[in-house]
Amino acid sequence: MPVAQQPTTLSNSDQLATKSKSQREMINIDNLSLIFPSKDGDVHALSDINLTIKSGDFVSFIGPSGCGKTTLLRVIADLERPTSGTLKVNGTDAEDARLNRLYGYVFQAPALLPWRNIEQNCALPMEISKQSKEHQSNQIDKYLKMVGLQDFHKKFPWQLSGGMQQRASIARALCLNPDLLLMDEPFGALDEITRDHMNMELLRIWSETQKTVVFVTHSIDEAVLLSTHIVVMSPRPGRIMKVIESPLPRLKTLALRDQPEFHALASEIRSALAHEHAID
Amino acid sequence: MPVAQQPTTLSNSDQLATKSKSQREMINIDNLSLIFPSKDGDVHALSDINLTIKSGDFVSFIGPSGCGKTTLLRVIADLERPTSGTLKVNGTDAEDARLNRLYGYVFQAPALLPWRNIEQNCALPMEISKQSKEHQSNQIDKYLKMVGLQDFHKKFPWQLSGGMQQRASIARALCLNPDLLLMDEPFGALDEITRDHMNMELLRIWSETQKTVVFVTHSIDEAVLLSTHIVVMSPRPGRIMKVIESPLPRLKTLALRDQPEFHALASEIRSALAHEHAID
Amino acid sequence: MPNTFKNFIYTALILLQLFLVSSSDIGFYQSNPLLILLLIVSLYSMAKLLAKLTTIENQYTIVKPIIPSLFAFMLVLTWESIIKGYAVSPVLMPAPSNIFDAFINNIPMLWADFKQTYLKAVLAGYVIGCFSGFIVAQWAVKSKLLRDGLIPLGNFMSAIPIVGIAPIMVMWFGFDWQSKAAVIVIMTFFPMFINTLTGLQSTDALHKDLMHTYAAKKSQIFFKNQLPHALPFIFNALKLNSALALIGAIVAEFFGTPIVGMGFRISTEVGRMNMDLVWATIVVAGIAGSLSYGALALLERSLLFWHPSYRGGRSS
Amino acid sequence: AEKMTLQLKWVTQAQFAGYYAALENGFYKDEGIDLTIKPGGPDIAPAQVLAGGGADVIVDWLPSALATREKGLPLVNIAQVYEKSGMMLTCLKSSEIKTSDDFKGKTLGVWFFGNEYPFLSWMSKLNYPTTGGEDGVTVLKQGFNVDPIFQGQADCVSTMTYNEYGQIMDGGLTPEELVLFKYEDEGVATLEDGLYVLEEDLADDKKVESYAKFLKASLKGWKWAAENPKEAAMIVLEYDDTGAQTEHHQTRMMTEVAKLLGKGEGLGYLDPNAYQRTVDILLGSDSAPVITKEPVGAYSHVVFEKYKEL
Amino acid sequence: MKQKIVSFVGLLTIIIAIWYLAALIMNGNQLIHNLERKNQDWTYSQIISQAYEVKRPMLPAPHQVAAELSKSIFERSITSKRSLIYHAQITLNSTLLGFIFGAMLGILIAIGIVHNKTLESSFMPWVIASQTIPILAIAPMIVVVLGAVNITGLIPKAIISMYLSFFPVTIAMVKGLRSSDRLHEELMHTYSASAKDVFWKLRWYSAQPYLFASLKVAIAAALVGAIVAELPTGAQGGLGARLLSGSYYGQTEQIWSALIVAALLGSILVWLVGLAEKVLLRRRGELTNA
Ligand SMILES: Nc1ncnc2c1ncn2[C@@H]1O[C@H](COP(=O)(O)OP(=O)(O)OP(=O)(O)O)[C@@H](O)[C@H]1O
Ligand SMILES: Nc1ncnc2c1ncn2[C@@H]1O[C@H](COP(=O)(O)OP(=O)(O)OP(=O)(O)O)[C@@H](O)[C@H]1O
Ligand SMILES: Cc1ncc(C[n+]2csc(CCO)c2C)c(N)n1
Numbered sequence A, B: 001m002p003v004a005q006q007p008t009t010l011s012n013s014d015q016l017a018t019k020s021k022s023q024r025e026m027i028n029i030d031n032l033s034l035i036f037p038s039k040d041g042d043v044h045a046l047s048d049i050n051l052t053i054k055s056g057d058f059v060s061f062i063g064p065s066g067c068g069k070t071t072l073l074r075v076i077a078d079l080e081r082p083t084s085g086t087l088k089v090n091g092t093d094a095e096d097a098r099l100n101r102l103y104g105y106v107f108q109a110p111a112l113l114p115w116r117n118i119e120q121n122c123a124l125p126m127e128i129s130k131q132s133k134e135h136q137s138n139q140i141d142k143y144l145k146m147v148g149l150q151d152f153h154k155k156f157p158w159q160l161s162g163g164m165q166q167r168a169s170i171a172r173a174l175c176l177n178p179d180l181l182l183m184d185e186p187f188g189a190l191d192e193i194t195r196d197h198m199n200m201e202l203l204r205i206w207s208e209t210q211k212t213v214v215f216v217t218h219s220i221d222e223a224v225l226l227s228t229h230i231v232v233m234s235p236r237p238g239r240i241m242k243v244i245e246s247p248l249p250r251l252k253t254l255a256l257r258d259q260p261e262f263h264a265l266a267s268e269i270r271s272a273l274a275h276e277h278a279i280d
Numbered sequence C: 001m002p003n004t005f006k007n008f009i010y011t012a013l014i015l016l017q018l019f020l021v022s023s024s025d026i027g028f029y030q031s032n033p034l035l036i037l038l039l040i041v042s043l044y045s046m047a048k049l050l051a052k053l054t055t056i057e058n059q060y061t062i063v064k065p066i067i068p069s070l071f072a073f074m075l076v077l078t079w080e081s082i083i084k085g086y087a088v089s090p091v092l093m094p095a096p097s098n099i100f101d102a103f104i105n106n107i108p109m110l111w112a113d114f115k116q117t118y119l120k121a122v123l124a125g126y127v128i129g130c131f132s133g134f135i136v137a138q139w140a141v142k143s144k145l146l147r148d149g150l151i152p153l154g155n156f157m158s159a160i161p162i163v164g165i166a167p168i169m170v171m172w173f174g175f176d177w178q179s180k181a182a183v184i185v186i187m188t189f190f191p192m193f194i195n196t197l198t199g200l201q202s203t204d205a206l207h208k209d210l211m212h213t214y215a216a217k218k219s220q221i222f223f224k225n226q227l228p229h230a231l232p233f234i235f236n237a238l239k240l241n242s243a244l245a246l247i248g249a250i251v252a253e254f255f256g257t258p259i260v261g262m263g264f265r266i267s268t269e270v271g272r273m274n275m276d277l278v279w280a281t282i283v284v285a286g287i288a289g290s291l292s293y294g295a296l297a298l299l300e301r302s303l304l305f306w307h308p309s310y311r312g313g314r315s316s
Numbered sequence D: 001a002e003k004m005t006l007q008l009k010w011v012t013q014a015q016f017a018g019y020y021a022a023l024e025n026g027f028y029k030d031e032g033i034d035l036t037i038k039p040g041g042p043d044i045a046p047a048q049v050l051a052g053g054g055a056d057v058i059v060d061w062l063p064s065a066l067a068t069r070e071k072g073l074p075l076v077n078i079a080q081v082y083e084k085s086g087m088m089l090t091c092l093k094s095s096e097i098k099t100s101d102d103f104k105g106k107t108l109g110v111w112f113f114g115n116e117y118p119f120l121s122w123m124s125k126l127n128y129p130t131t132g133g134e135d136g137v138t139v140l141k142q143g144f145n146v147d148p149i150f151q152g153q154a155d156c157v158s159t160m161t162y163n164e165y166g167q168i169m170d171g172g173l174t175p176e177e178l179v180l181f182k183y184e185d186e187g188v189a190t191l192e193d194g195l196y197v198l199e200e201d202l203a204d205d206k207k208v209e210s211y212a213k214f215l216k217a218s219l220k221g222w223k224w225a226a227e228n229p230k231e232a233a234m235i236v237l238e239y240d241d242t243g244a245q246t247e248h249h250q251t252r253m254m255t256e257v258a259k260l261l262g263k264g265e266g267l268g269y270l271d272p273n274a275y276q277r278t279v280d281i282l283l284g285s286d287s288a289p290v291i292t293k294e295p296v297g298a299y300s301h302v303v304f305e306k307y308k309e310l
Numbered sequence E: 001m002k003q004k005i006v007s008f009v010g011l012l013t014i015i016i017a018i019w020y021l022a023a024l025i026m027n028g029n030q031l032i033h034n035l036e037r038k039n040q041d042w043t044y045s046q047i048i049s050q051a052y053e054v055k056r057p058m059l060p061a062p063h064q065v066a067a068e069l070s071k072s073i074f075e076r077s078i079t080s081k082r083s084l085i086y087h088a089q090i091t092l093n094s095t096l097l098g099f100i101f102g103a104m105l106g107i108l109i110a111i112g113i114v115h116n117k118t119l120e121s122s123f124m125p126w127v128i129a130s131q132t133i134p135i136l137a138i139a140p141m142i143v144v145v146l147g148a149v150n151i152t153g154l155i156p157k158a159i160i161s162m163y164l165s166f167f168p169v170t171i172a173m174v175k176g177l178r179s180s181d182r183l184h185e186e187l188m189h190t191y192s193a194s195a196k197d198v199f200w201k202l203r204w205y206s207a208q209p210y211l212f213a214s215l216k217v218a219i220a221a222a223l224v225g226a227i228v229a230e231l232p233t234g235a236q237g238g239l240g241a242r243l244l245s246g247s248y249y250g251q252t253e254q255i256w257s258a259l260i261v262a263a264l265l266g267s268i269l270v271w272l273v274g275l276a277e278k279v280l281l282r283r284r285g286e287l288t289n290a
């Protein structure tokens, strides 16, 4: 309990510093709060958030349901305005970053347009940023294959299973090849094996293209397997409880899961979360 | 590959026989197939499904995304008509079972009515089956508390996070106290700790009330932790690859996860699934 | 099969009523009030037959248009029976058979009326009205300023009764079809405007967020997200307007026209007590309106194949 | 008192002042009749109301009554209130129309709704096709008013001496700018406002008696109105529910109407010669025949004679 | 709110300016036409000074209409036949009655169509065809037929009103009652809810937005219907009768002021329906969900 409530133990930006000093600051959040006004009492969705994410980092948000993970991601994406505090994305404010098409966002729900088939849905962001038709179809072929939907180019969203829809929406975001990827529980509806596969593919893409990834997940294993930093959040009001820097190598393999370092990190996260739940 | 294609290795009903001979047959599926017609090629969602589920069983469906788990559950719930084959639920056909309000269904998405607050949403099925107001409010209090939403009675669905909505929809199904629970990835959007809690609660309710539960999940651990039987499915066309009867005790605890039996069963499932994926 | 037998009885009863109507003397209900029972029984039979037909509707698509036709047939038969049976004066209400005769005997005249009213006034007014309503709505959705001004004004204008506008338009645009087209433009503009605006604003919150993350330009948001979402609303307006336009043209012709046109025909022939011709013209209007409505509904169905109200599949 | 309903041909105005005056002055009550007057309007066909049972007596014009009779509704004229026709075609001098020979190629405004028969007969007599073109006349269905002549949409418009002509004056045109063609002068005058009932009702002596009483009170009202045009106009104004009529216009209308009424004892008497003249004119038009054969029994003097006996 | 008023007033100013200009051009042309017919000379300044004072203007200027409006609204007692308020109230009565009939009929037909396949396939096409029948053509017939059975005054007018107003309600309600989320329908299916439950707990709610949108259209249509119904019966009061007599006597100011009162009345009615909608949606808790 004292941990969550003493401001001193709140992570500060220094904790996120990584080995490579060449990294730019990609996201800088300073004293940010967000309140949803509501008739029967305001909801403090985010409170006093301080966080710095460097470019090339893979940062996961983890925390109990309703703790504000989605809200924080939405603030970064300029989909929600903070009530107070400042936020810089790639040195500019969130709106400019969005206008510069800096990031790709994968929503918690698939958000596919029902009048477009899967291929056309994936083409949408590229059409909007005016990429060539040829490039579009190359990207679509590549990423639909990657997510295992190569046979579903012409199907409409309502003809796919929940997990397939989610994979299509991931392919759509990847097609755009943005510097910053914001992903809200992208693999929540996938089975373990597909999920492992997608995790590995995401890691590969991330390291090959030097992207920054901000990732919301409920799976401790997934957080450990993917992240360079893990941000543990606590609810009511939503705040950052702990920021853990991963001691594991940047590029991990599935085999790592059997290593003791992996389990050590996972337990650290688990106990941080359990502590939080205990308070509840 | 030969496993999936040789009909002889398909699970047959005998494999589901349990120790207690007193159990009735709750669900009996015989040679069932379902094809979604579509302009660009029909989709064989289910093919030659044979399965018997006895009353009191806790059966999990597990399999790669798109393999037909949801479709099979929907067929049992009389939400989808099979193209061929027969299906008996509690000795009657699926429609009669539905009309007798035999089962409660938890959808993959929360499906809350936006014009009702959480409490009213939970009351809906009880209103429909004409239960007393008093009973309604008792049930609602009990189950909303169980899913950790005791402070959210009067909130509307859009004021809740994704995971909270899903918990509300689980509470709604439980309030009805049906003999048969059909659950489609009910805990998909929950963090591990909430999930563990919910798992234990579900197990408790199941064993106390002698329900039959048919459960779709992506988590092998969850399947092992909960089920008496695990049905492993494979996609395109969707078929049952293997039915595994759990050697673990019916009433499990979280501590069981550290036992070797647990891991043995998990690996068995994992290898069945991996085998399936290798084919892909 | 008892069912076939029942159906046979039903059909026979209806045919009996048909025979009664076509062979008896005028005023048969007055001379023999009991005959009215036959009408009631045959109405009941038709209801039964229709119910039966709907159950097989899904198997045989040809059945589909038969059902409303049979319904109409029964309506016409009842109408004919009552007019003939009670010897209702043709000055008050003509029998369907008289209307049919009038229709057949006056095809060139009815065609000329149709050309004047439908092919000139209605088409021109409808196209201009719907198109401009759409264009203005599409501006308004971009500019809050325009919207705040136009919506109350639009509500105000749509409350103006056509019957009041028509004489003014005749005064301004002359007696010929142009004034009718002007009335139709005014009538059809606001339904289109309001519907398009509502439709363009009705986009799914999640899809709106999605376009927002793409930093899509207004025109891109418009064509790729808002317009598809608005299509059901736009079709609503198109269908509503197709009925409104015809009414508008006909009403406007009451206030001055050259001596041709469907509205002219109706108002003049009422005065001349040619009720059969009046109804023949009404039938033409009904057919024209229903056909255009039906054509729009078909187009809607094919364009909105993805909409939950037309497609199968699950929610997405 | 006996209930009775009279359906007028047009809206409440001094054209029907006699009935309103009789009602207001209690003449109907004196005869034991409880009369309801239903005003007409642009889309009310009085004959329809009569056929539907909504009225006992209607005011109509003879040509339209004869046409209706041929359609199978046996209307019978029981009294003729207007002796002379008030119809005119009013043309602009500037449109270079001086005589009826100049109509060729011109645009003429005409009332339809059964009021077009005299015009069609006239054109037929003058040998003008009414379908437009070089040699014919272009006909417009004139709306509710005389706007077409003000806005240059028509060269001539139809007017009644007692009504629309006054409106043209009010609108700012002077008699010097106009050329008038009175149907009376052109020899195509047909009988206008008369009282009509259903033929079958005349077989009933009691009904004939009631009609006679009604006629007595009505004619008394007309005589009073003709003598007191100002007061009659005020009564009309009072009965006008729209509140749109003006005193000036109604007084003028009453004065003009008085000129068309039958004289002295002849008021209400249908002159068989005038009747025959109307029939001949209607039969004479060959292009669009209004009536195809000589009507039989279209008028009856029984009510008028009974009234004389009262 | 403030900005809303500003933009509305701004637009109104522009419209009035255009109106003045149009009046100048239209009436001026008419003046020139008349003067030329009389072979009189004219100058532009003369035309401009007289354009707003013509006796039978093609388009009366806003101040002329305003003068007529204030004369017939404020200077007469509301029981006077010359008061527009008096006539508006006559029209309002039949509008409201017709609207209530129409809305109920529309909802009932929609419920029937949604629940009964036979009704849908046999009846629906005729509901649509009914609206292609020109109301003005059958209005007199309704008046005559009902008059024959001694139903006069309010009822025939309300019936004509109803005829116009039930249609939008039917169409929208059929759509609305079917617009419920597929997932929610399946949910009710799993509860094996009765048709009544599905209606009252699901369809009725998903239809509400459609219902209110269509009620706004319907109440405006009911007003048009009431006014149309006042035409054939010409002389019995009401805004329709005012329009007609204004037209009959070439009193354009009278037409315009009746039109404006009609439109105002319509706007108020539509606004009231909108108010009811807001209250209801607030009860549903949806309004904050912007
Ligand atoms: N529009 C809103 N109005 C009111 N409260 C809201 C709104 N959106 C979110 N909240 C509240 O904000 C809190 C945080 O929500 P958020 O969606 O960010 O949670 P989350 O961490 O993403 O949870 P989950 O893992 O369940 O998706 C919740 O308590 C929720 O009830
Ligand atoms: N309405 C439909 N039309 C056509 N194909 C469909 C339809 N619904 C489902 N399918 C197909 O049926 C197959 C099985 O779908 P289902 O939803 O049962 O998968 P699932 O096992 O539940 O997957 P997930 O884990 O991703 O939810 C998929 O390939 C899907 O594309
Ligand atoms: C649309 C219309 N139709 C017919 C008439 C003809 N009419 C009926 S009664 C009457 C006497 C004059 O007041 C006249 C001329 C008209 N005026 N307007």
Ligand SMILES: [Mg+2]
Binding pocket: A069, A070, A071, A108, A184, B161, B162, B163
């Ligand atoms: Mg979330």
Ligand SMILES: [Mg+2]
Binding pocket: A161, A162, A163, B069, B070, B071, B108, B184
């Ligand atoms: Mg599924």
